[in-house]
Amino acid sequence: MLGSRIWTLYTQYSAALQQAVGIASKDVDANVRPIYQFAEDWQVLGPFQIGTREAVWGADPLELHGGFRALEYSEQAMFKSSSAFNATVQWSTLKAKLSDPRQTQQASADLSVDFSHIDWRSLQDVYGWPALQWQGWARGEIFVQQGVGTITLALHAEHVLEFWVDGKHYFGGDWYGYGRAASTLHLQPGRHRIDIRLVRDVRRDGANDEPVVNVRLRMQGQGALVQAVLPETNGGYNPYNGILVSDIVGDANGPFASPYASVTLRNDAQVDAHVYSVEANHNQCEAEFVGSAPIELVAGQTRPIAFRIACIPPAVGRGPLRVTFKYHLGDVQLTRLIFAYALPPVRDLYAPQKMTFMHPGGMVSYAVLRPPSLNAHCETGSNVSAPVLLALHGAGLEADSDIVRHALDDLPDLCAWTLFPTGVTPWSGDDWHTWGFADVEAAIAAIPDWIKQVGWEGPGVDVDRWLVTGHSNGGQGVWYALTHRPDKIIAAAALSGYSSIQNYVPYSLWRTADPAKTAVVQSAMNSYRHELLLENVKGIPIVQQHGEKDDNVPPYHSRLLSQMIEQAGAVSDYFELPGEPHWWDGVITTEPLKHFLRQHLNTGGPAIDKAPINLRAFTVVSAGQGTVAKHGVEIQQLLNPGQLGKLHVEYDPLTLACFISVSNVQSFRIPPWFQDCDFIDIRGQRLAELPVSETSGTVLTQHNNGTWLYSSPEPTLPPRQGRQLGALDAVLGTHGAFYITHLSPAAQHVALQVSRNLCQYFGADTTITDNYHEAKAANGSNLITIAIGTDLPASTESPIAFLDSRLEIKDEHYYSSLHAYPATNHLAAVWLRSLPDERLELVVWGADEEGLEIAARLVPLMTGTGQPDFIVADQTMLWKGLEGTLALGYFDVWWEVSKNSYFT
The missing domain is CATH 2.60.40.10 (Immunoglobulins)
Structure with a gap:
């Protein structure tokens, strides 16, 4: 009450x-009839081909005909489709399962769409899991009772990426069924058409022989x-x-x-x-x-x-x-x-318990924390600090669920601060990468606050020493941690994890595009290519475990990584358990895992060796997403983004010389132990009497003539650095709530859409404003600017500008050429711009309102879509997909267009 x-x-x-x-x-x-309800009868058109995570790029063949919204139901109409017999599909109908009309609080419609007449098995025999993905459309109606006036409804579209209501486009939907951020509708009495794009995704829906899409629509009067x-x-x-x-x-x-x-x-x-x-x-x-x-x-x-x-x-x-x-x-x-x-x-003080903390994005997140128990086998003494045992959950799970919270109950004696992060969402935001891993690190940093909050008197915590484990998507998160934070990790256990997002459900059925464009998109996902980064794991104890009968993440992934780890000069112990599926009770605490965890936690654990003594040689590999450090040697910037950077160190104990070779590296930091080197040789350039700081080390930067320069303690580096590094999803590295600024009333709808999607898919907080200068000055926060035509404020630091009715891109690498794209055919673009203090501005721009809708599709939403630093496209992207882009590529550390970018 x-x-x-x-x-x-x-x-x-x-x-x-x-x-x-x-x-x-x-x-x-x-009781007479509901105030609002969905129609029971729906019209369906499909299936059509779609590649893994391709829908963000459009790739809808019906857009060639003006879009599904322009079509009317016809039993005679036929449409070309590579998925069906005779290369054609027709309309069909189905009935939705509706909620009880006597309910007054909400109305719902459940759609289960399949195409049983399609020979999915023969397609799968050739193309594998990608063949079980398809797209189509469904059309229904929303009825609002006469006599009630305009009614406000909150519409949740579960497992839907985009839909149209009365001709108005809503992109983002609720792909994973989070139920976090509904779309608000204001509807008058009468009938309202709703068109829903159906997209089947193996990672979300599974690899069933009969690939069904289940959609749930819910609306509530508010x-x-x-x-x-x-x-x-x-x-x-x-x-x-x-x-x-x-x-x-x-x-x-x-x-x-x-x-x-x-x-x-x-x-x-x-x-x-x-x-x-x-x-x-x-x-x-x-x-x-x-x-x-x-x-x-x-x-x-x-x-x-x-x-x-x-x-x-x-x-x-x-x-x-x-x-x-x-x-x-x-x-x-x-x-x-x-x-x-x-x-x-x-x-209980020693039980797994939920603690909350501030995510760097400015909102509250949580993790489940289990302190070392009274039975923990820790060394005695007032200065004992136990490491952190990170346990990363799989896709679709909450850290607060019993299956996660109690996963390690069989190991109460571990000398560790056991932490179950959430990654903000059940899918860990972005598969434990930029957004999800920032949540992990914030949760670790919150443990000392918990100690003070509850008056803890047991062992302290060493927040810089981690043993990381995880299952399924969390197992993939283990590979991310190993390859991107190797200097923090004392040991790792990867359980049933996939090797890379590209290897899980291959991208083979994307619409055909120029391979030069495909290369840019694939390189934008290099941080997910764990297979290419395994040299970073050398020297770290690793155990792998997989069930032989796993039909969710096939054991091939762990077998492959086991082989490639050896080829990278590293070592892992691999256990494949006969007859076991993807998940079973006790999968986290099998006997090999118990032995491994106790071995590396209850004995104090191995020290993280900052110096290469006994190693003689090691390699650091960077995909360009932030910085990566190995034994204190940190790659900070790459020469050519979108391409791996490598740094190899060899230490000669006889001459006390350090030899460094680099590939695609612009700058790197060497730690204080380099003071023990008599001299340093970088690709034949000898540096003697190098002033290495006792605390921060020294940064070396490559001059444009190929020579290496050093500065200490605070280096002067090229302007793009730190949180600005990465592809378009680097914007997720905000420190504070996102600012979204719209520069005209016509852009408000897209600004609201971007805000809703960030909340839905990342749990993020956003401030929407029409004051560009206020947003640009926000402390720590990244900015998303929504602009149409000439609304966009100029930036002297950006090579992209809208001038004289055309979008111009200045390219310094090719005789200072200028690429110009006229503002026709609903021209659209997204690109990054630099802000002070490692902040970023993501520009979402359209020559007109239709172009802006196209550009808004490319704001980071879900993993595996591969947006680089800038993209220019037009209306043809909606049906051609990636091939409909006009330009795409990267900015280097000087914020100039990188030479591996693509232009028509």
């Missing part, structure tokens, strides 16, 4: 609220500021009805494991909302925003609201946890109550 004070506020402002939201006050008898998570999705991520909060530690009198909490809210009104106050359980708990107030939610926006909370003990008898937000909706003051069913559970 609502409290009397809140109920008074609610009744006082209900009339104003209805006017602001646009819901008529006329009562409707829901008020203004509402909780964004539906009740039926309040599993691990929001176990307390949408309030993300830490567990209580120790007993009923214990504190929260962390003070950080969060509620995801959506503004379904047609005016902006400003949240200015947060309160929790009056006279029992205190709450305050993490950042400044008021917090703005523009009309239709979803945001995670971060706050701190503390309650007086004891927990028993305090009752449910209640958080109240006060906000303005236009000139109206309102209150929103988020009501939890109960307080968080009380966890």
